[in-house]
Amino acid sequence: MLFNSIDFIIFFPVVTILYFLIPKKYRYLWLLAASYYFYMKWEVKYVFLLFFSTTITYLCGILIDKINDGELSEEKKIKGKRFCIAGSLFLNLGVLVYFKYLNFIIDTWNKIAERVHMGPSFSTMEILLPVGISFYIFQAIGYTIDVYRGDIYAERNFLKYALFVSFFPQLVAGPIERSKNLLRQLGSPKSFSYENLRKGLLLMLWGYFLKMVIADRAAIIVDTVYGNSETFVGMYIIVATIFFAIQIYCDFSGYSTIARGAALVLGYELTDNFRAPYYATSVKDFWRRWHISLTSWFRDYLYIPLGGNRKGEIRKEANLLFVFAASGLWHGAAISYIIWGLINGVYQVISDFVRALIAKFCIAGQKAETFSDKLLKRILTFILIDFTWLFFRAGSSSRALELIKGIRQMDWMILINGSLYNLGVPIGYFRVLLLAIVLLFWVDGKKNRGIDVAERFLAQSWWFRVTAELLLIFVILLFGCYGELYDTTQFIYFQF
Secondary structure (H helix, E strand, O other), X not given: OOOOOHHHHHHHHHHHHHHHHOOHHHHHHHHHHHHHHHHHOOOHHHHHHHHHHHHHHHHHHHHHHHHHHOOOOHHHHHHHHHHXXXXXXXXXXXXXXXXXXXXXXXXXXXHHHHHHOOOOOOOOOOOOOOOOHHHHHHHHHHHHHHHHHOOOOOOOOHHHHHHHHHOHHHOOOOOOOOHHHHHHHHOOOOOOOHHHHHHHHHHHHHHHHHHHHHHHHHHHHHHHHHOOOOOOOOHHHHHHHHHXXXXXXXXXXXXHHHHHHHHHHOOOOOXXXXXXXXXXXXXXXXXXXOOHHHHHHHHHHHHOOXXXXXOOHHHHHHHHHHHHHHHHHHHOOOHHHHHHHHHHHHHHHHHHHHHHHHHHHOOXXXXXXXXXXXXXXXHHHHHHHHHHHHHHHHOOHHHHHHHHHHHOOOOHHHHOOOHHHHOOOOHHHHHHHHHHHHHHHHHHHHHHOOOOHHHHHHOOOHHHHHXXXXXXXXXXXXXXXXXXXXXXXXOHXXXX
């Protein structure tokens, strides 16, 4: 069920109203039923994978707790817990590998076998990727690791734990929640809060604006150029790649914002997955602001266990590269995604090297950064990140190289001669898109300074709030749902 569908517009109010009418002790059961129904709207049979992952990680947590409470020696306890966590990882990652990476592995093997003229080749299989599988499996695995580390006690109520894994606002595209946050919240029933309702609905409205007015409109430009890059070369590719940076941000942050808003209406607080990422002053800073729940997941459950920065500089940089390559592979079963991840890792390795040189040879004290310094760093960071988005969007490494070669045929005049209006978005819609992007960066600028725009907005007079909200709804309906360019598109991160 898409957030930007009529089904959800009906589903969510019904779920919310009944949630607050049901006695508190049964509310989690209603949310669990609603969450499973939400997921089954895509493909009923894949709900069994969700249930399988839930059951395995639940039993793993229970077994680890029993081992901790048992009378075994410390050595046997450690072995027993390691066996449990290994079993959980093997089964969950096995499911993920089969559905997401098996054909990629077969294709890669066939190409290698063909090149070296040895070994049999295999046929790929018709496997439909279950929506959101990477998100809920990582969330479930994170829970078992938390129990293993003793960060949280195992949840004894299977149905409450099942709700933690399947909670519908963030089930299919995150944020990837930690057990210490969401599971603990789900343990206590929530009462209706008018303030939560106001702020939650406002967040949802802003999320719809990001997705339907900005992301879906920018997607038309991106698809036009990337789908016909033999015709649209040079500056067209650069413009389209810039618009893709906007598209993927608004698409993904739009989903996360709607998810946060929906959860808040029900009384639950989800992780803020984005903190004005295009205001970052370095690539490292960007990754502290972008897809925060996944970045922190890889940091806590992969980078640190690999040794982090505790085993010397070379090992630290190798760990960084490995983690970013894994992050790329998490996003998609293609070499282009791995390259995308590795380039981001290389950026950080180079940044660490340059910073070490500056620290070694720069004796004079550093002055405070000026506005121009920060602006230059933000522009350079955006250029570096936007280059990596080309690999992300291209779909294959060979396609990405073709696009890079096409950039060389530069024609700056398209920026001023109206040619950009021939990319599928008429002039009126194009101008609305640009104004919407300006509003996005204004809001993110406030957020970058630590200002809660939603709180500031809700503190205004009622007539101002109502006027602004109605205007936002009007823009969404006109340029989103009911505009001439409207097409219901699913969120980009559903494919991951």
